[in-house]
Amino acid sequence: MPPAPERVRPASLPQGADSVRAIASVTPFAGGVAVGVGGEIDLDSAEYLRQVLIRAMAACGDGDRIALDLSAVTFCDCSGLDVLLWARRRTRRKHRSMTITAASRQVIRLLELTGSTRLLSEGAT
Numbered sequence: 001m002p003p004a005p006e007r008v009r010p011a012s013l014p015q016g017a018d019s020v021r022a023i024a025s026v027t028p029f030a031g032g033v034a035v036g037v038g039g040e041i042d043l044d045s046a047e048y049l050r051q052v053l054i055r056a057m058a059a060c061g062d063g064d065r066i067a068l069d070l071s072a073v074t075f076c077d078c079s080g081l082d083v084l085l086w087a088r089r090r091t092r093r094k095h096r097s098m099t100i101t102a103a104s105r106q107v108i109r110l111l112e113l114t115g116s117t118r119l120l121s122e123g124a125t
Contacts, residue, residue, distance in 0.1 A: 021045055022073075024052040032065035032096075038072030041080030049080060053087040053098075062095045068120075071102040076110050084120060 022039035033056045041049055056066050066087075070076070084100075091098040100120045103111070111117040 022048055024049065026052060026056050026059065028059055029067075031063075032067060033059045034067045034069065036069040036072065038074075040075040041073055041083075042075060042077045043079045046079035046083050050083045050086070053083065057087070057091060057094065057096065060091075060094075060096050064096050066091060066096065066098040068098065068100045069102045070100055070107045071104050073104045073107050076104075076107050078110075078114075081110055081114060081116060085116065088119060 022037060022041055022045040024038070025034075025036045027034045027036070035052060035056050037049065037052070039045070053066070060066060068084075073080075088098050098120070100107070100111075108117075111120060
């Protein structure tokens with residue numbers, strides 16, 4: 001059996017983010033912010049995702065929407081799910097909404113296994 005490949009860190013990460021294996025983009029649009037996330041969302045990168053979502057929330061006004069594209073996420077564990085659920089609660093308290101508009105098979109499976117699909121899908125209330 002060949003050895004497992006080494007994890008590659010994206011070159012675009014800021015200095016000091018050695019343990020982060022995820023990348024994200026935040027793009028404003030009329031009525032909200034689009035957040036694209038890729039890579040691995042685990043214990044090492046969950047705080048990075050939290051900070052990205054905090055920035056996205058700060059860029060939104062009342063009634064605005066955060067649209068999450070998680071289609072490039074290659075791995076997501078309970079640490080990532082915890083951040084997503086935390087962000088959903090926080091956006092609702094701030095009179096905003098957050099939904100996953102696209103997701104990889106790995107994210108879909110995690111949401112299905114934990115019963116979280118309805119909370120984070122289009123039209124969630």
